[in-house]
Amino acid sequence: MDNKLPTLKEIARRLKFSVSTVSRALHDHPSIGLRTKMQVKQLAKELNYEPNQTALFFKQQKTHTIGVILPNLKEEFFSQAINGIEDVAKINKYSVLIGQSHDDIDQEKQIAIAMKNQRVDGLIVSISKHTKNYDHFISLRKYNIPVVFFDRVPDLPTVHKVASNFNTGTKQAIEFLITKGHRRIGVINGPEEMKSSKERIITYMEVLQKKRIKIDLSLIVTTDLTQVKTFEAMKNLLDLKYPPTAILTINDYVALDAIQYARKSKLKINKDISFVSYANLPIINYLEFPPLASVEQYPYEQAKKATEILFDLFNADNIPDEEEKKYHNILIEGQLIIHKK
Amino acid sequence: MDNKLPTLKEIARRLKFSVSTVSRALHDHPSIGLRTKMQVKQLAKELNYEPNQTALFFKQQKTHTIGVILPNLKEEFFSQAINGIEDVAKINKYSVLIGQSHDDIDQEKQIAIAMKNQRVDGLIVSISKHTKNYDHFISLRKYNIPVVFFDRVPDLPTVHKVASNFNTGTKQAIEFLITKGHRRIGVINGPEEMKSSKERIITYMEVLQKKRIKIDLSLIVTTDLTQVKTFEAMKNLLDLKYPPTAILTINDYVALDAIQYARKSKLKINKDISFVSYANLPIINYLEFPPLASVEQYPYEQAKKATEILFDLFNADNIPDEEEKKYHNILIEGQLIIHKK
DNA sequence: AAAAATAGAACAAACGGTTGCGCTGATTTT
DNA sequence: AAAATCAGCGCAACCGTTTGTTCTATTTTT
Numbered sequence: 001m002d003n004k005l006p007t008l009k010e011i012a013r014r015l016k017f018s019v020s021t022v023s024r025a026l027h028d029h030p031s032i033g034l035r036t037k038m039q040v041k042q043l044a045k046e047l048n049y050e051p052n053q054t055a056l057f058f059k060q061q062k063t064h065t066i067g068v069i070l071p072n073l074k075e076e077f078f079s080q081a082i083n084g085i086e087d088v089a090k091i092n093k094y095s096v097l098i099g100q101s102h103d104d105i106d107q108e109k110q111i112a113i114a115m116k117n118q119r120v121d122g123l124i125v126s127i128s129k130h131t132k133n134y135d136h137f138i139s140l141r142k143y144n145i146p147v148v149f150f151d152r153v154p155d156l157p158t159v160h161k162v163a164s165n166f167n168t169g170t171k172q173a174i175e176f177l178i179t180k181g182h183r184r185i186g187v188i189n190g191p192e193e194m195k196s197s198k199e200r201i202i203t204y205m206e207v208l209q210k211k212r213i214k215i216d217l218s219l220i221v222t223t224d225l226t227q228v229k230t231f232e233a234m235k236n237l238l239d240l241k242y243p244p245t246a247i248l249t250i251n252d253y254v255a256l257d258a259i260q261y262a263r264k265s266k267l268k269i270n271k272d273i274s275f276v277s278y279a280n281l282p283i284i285n286y287l288e289f290p291p292l293a294s295v296e297q298y299p300y301e302q303a304k305k306a307t308e309i310l311f312d313l314f315n316a317d318n319i320p321d322e323e324e325k326k327y328h329n330i331l332i333e334g335q336l337i338i339h340k341k
Numbered sequence: 342m343d344n345k346l347p348t349l350k351e352i353a354r355r356l357k358f359s360v361s362t363v364s365r366a367l368h369d370h371p372s373i374g375l376r377t378k379m380q381v382k383q384l385a386k387e388l389n390y391e392p393n394q395t396a397l398f399f400k401q402q403k404t405h406t407i408g409v410i411l412p413n414l415k416e417e418f419f420s421q422a423i424n425g426i427e428d429v430a431k432i433n434k435y436s437v438l439i440g441q442s443h444d445d446i447d448q449e450k451q452i453a454i455a456m457k458n459q460r461v462d463g464l465i466v467s468i469s470k471h472t473k474n475y476d477h478f479i480s481l482r483k484y485n486i487p488v489v490f491f492d493r494v495p496d497l498p499t500v501h502k503v504a505s506n507f508n509t510g511t512k513q514a515i516e517f518l519i520t521k522g523h524r525r526i527g528v529i530n531g532p533e534e535m536k537s538s539k540e541r542i543i544t545y546m547e548v549l550q551k552k553r554i555k556i557d558l559s560l561i562v563t564t565d566l567t568q569v570k571t572f573e574a575m576k577n578l579l580d581l582k583y584p585p586t587a588i589l590t591i592n593d594y595v596a597l598d599a600i601q602y603a604r605k606s607k608l609k610i611n612k613d614i615s616f617v618s619y620a621n622l623p624i625i626n627y628l629e630f631p632p633l634a635s636v637e638q639y640p641y642e643q644a645k646k647a648t649e650i651l652f653d654l655f656n657a658d659n660i661p662d663e664e665e666k667k668y669h670n671i672l673i674e675g676q677l678i679i680h681k682k
Numbered sequence: 683a684a685a686a687a688t689a690g691a692a693c694a695a696a697c698g699g700t701t702g703c704g705c706t707g708a709t710t711t712t
Numbered sequence: 713a714a715a716a717t718c719a720g721c722g723c724a725a726c727c728g729t730t731t732g733t734t735c736t737a738t739t740t741t742t
Contacts, residue, residue: 050457052460054404058399072420098439118394
């Protein structure tokens with residue numbers, strides 16, 4: 001097993017050139033003669049020479065790797081997001097290191113530290129549903145590791161982030177339900193820590209006020225996204241004296257659980273009770289009783305944009321510190337998708 | 342921005358020790374005095390010293406990173422598999438680099454090359470559904486990068502692999518259908534390139550023969566896993582003079598499409614026609630008309646086992662080449678899960 | 683023909699850490 | 713008291729590549 005990979009030194013030895021000459025030859029440096037250049041290149045090709053990336057990473061203090069931290073990959077939202085990240089990374093010849101927090105703050109911290117130590121050049125993050133403290137990300141600034149958040153973003157002005165504009169989608173969703181004749185619209189919201197949860201409620205109230213529909217706070221319940229809590233939330237809604245005729249749920253997975261609960265309660269979906277949610281999962285197409293509509297949040301586009309910003313930051317780093325360093329804060333418009341059926 | 346990370350050199354300078362002393366002190370080398378050791382460790386802690394991984398990777402010619410190549414992450418099967426890989430990697434303090442082939446052979450090759458250049462220490466692979474040629478993986482041997490395949494594995498004796506034992510699951514599935522009274526059992530199989538496709542048919546025939554049920558080859562159709570082809574396959578089956586009363590599909594996604602088609606054809610699921618498939622996706626639980634049963638293939642366990650083998654190989658590499666180098670070939674037993682409903 | 687300019691290549695340092703070996707002064711052995 | 717031992721630390725090489733500087737012919741200029 002002659003497992004030794006060819007190095008510049010090896011090429012230099014065979015051709016009786018110096019290592020530096022070989023290096024420059026391969027880089028088409030002007031101070032290398034044509035003959036030499038040809039010889040070097042040919043031998044390099046013969047030997048299948050590939051620069052040792054670990055040496056380069058070390059030398060350049062760059063790893064050409066971006067880290068991605070997100071709650072999990074099993075939600076299709078995030079696996080689609082990965083595609084957006086990968087695509088941009090590939091264009092820039094970067095690799096992607098992925099870590100799942102599984103919505104656990106400690107794991108999130110641990111991964112962030114591991115990625116710092118691995119010397120990733122930058123980080124794309126969608127925070128866990130319980131994260132309230134962002135120190136483990138903020139501290140990366142000391143190491144010049146830029147961080148761009150997407151989808152689940154911290155509620156801080158001093159970070160780069162790309163998120164869905166829940167406002168628009170929520171507005172469309174509620175108006176859609178009102179148009180369909182619904183007046184008692186329930187909401188199964190996410191944990192209060194999540195920025196999107198607050199925004200959803202604000203928009204919900206705004207729309208109802210404008211349409212002069214009385215707001216009933218008992219119609220607003222929360223779930224931590226687990227099935228158990230969603231069932232509880234549904235029970236609370238259905239046990240009301242005047243239960244809602246339509247429910248807005250924080251995402252499609254919650255909607256699925258909610259629908260399941262409604263069916264167990266012998267309710268006719270889309271007749272006794274209708275659902276609208278967020279995410280627009282492909283799986284919806286296979287359901288017998290899907291939500292009436294979903295707010296598409298374009299995970300691919302969000303993640304892609306976040307990654308593009310990250311690469312901008314890599315370059316901006318070289319630019320002398322502008323005093324007023326701008327923080328990117330992009331909103332991707334959601335879009336209500338009405339499911340035909 | 343004092344972005345300079347602390348180095349051994351920095352610690353040595355401040356304490357007026359040599360770099361080597363500092364290095365050894367941090368590693369509890371016996372030839373370093375207690376006083377010195379304490380001083381060094383304290384300052385290291387104060388400065389938040391962390392060894393520069395890129396330097397270590399370079400020096401040790403190891404990246405402590407394993408590469409994973411799989412068709413895609415949006416199939417829950419694979420995102421669960423990732424968890425198995427991550428868990429084992431974490432125990433061994435390894436990072437995980439992920440690449441999706443999107444079932445495209447060229448992308449698969451490209452990723453394999455990129456990972457080789459990144460100097461991953463080893464590779465976990467589930468091949469694309471069209472891959473017939475394995476040179477891009479075999480050639481990694483030259484670079485001493487071990488490869489372990491899982492789930493979708495090459496049909497070669499000279500590779501390490503972990504796969505599902507389709508035999509058992511398929512047998513259970515068909516016998517289950519026969520017990521339910523079905524005599525005309527259709528199969529929507531995968532592309533012939535896939536090893537599992539062949540095995541499925543063999544078992545199918547064996548079971549039918551044993552049960553003395555006549556084999557009708559027109560009941561066996563194939564799909565490339567796309568919806569279009571699955572619909573075509575379904576059409577072929579349903580247009581038969583004596584269409585099947587039950588269908589075995591290669592996986593749950595195909596089953597979903599097949600069920601959708603059957604419903605469009607006004608067939609009553611689980612009455613006019615029943616389905617059994619492979620994978621046992623969680624989503625099944627939300628369906629109104631799920632397959633009767635699914636063969637669970639334990640992606641987490643498969644991937645975990647594959648990764649454990651990979652780490653074994655890392656160590657085995659140091660052992661002098663045994664002439665008879667064994668190739669791992671693990672089969673994980675599938676298990677038919679009958680969906681209650 | 684001597685001086686200046688230039689092309690083409692070599693030298694050497696640097697990135698940060700590990701490690702075999704050698705050095706020094708103190709302690710123990712004979 | 714001289715010799716041997718040893719604890720404790722420094723020196724230097726090395727991993728592969730890049731790059732600023734220097735060197736050496738050769739060519740061009742005057």
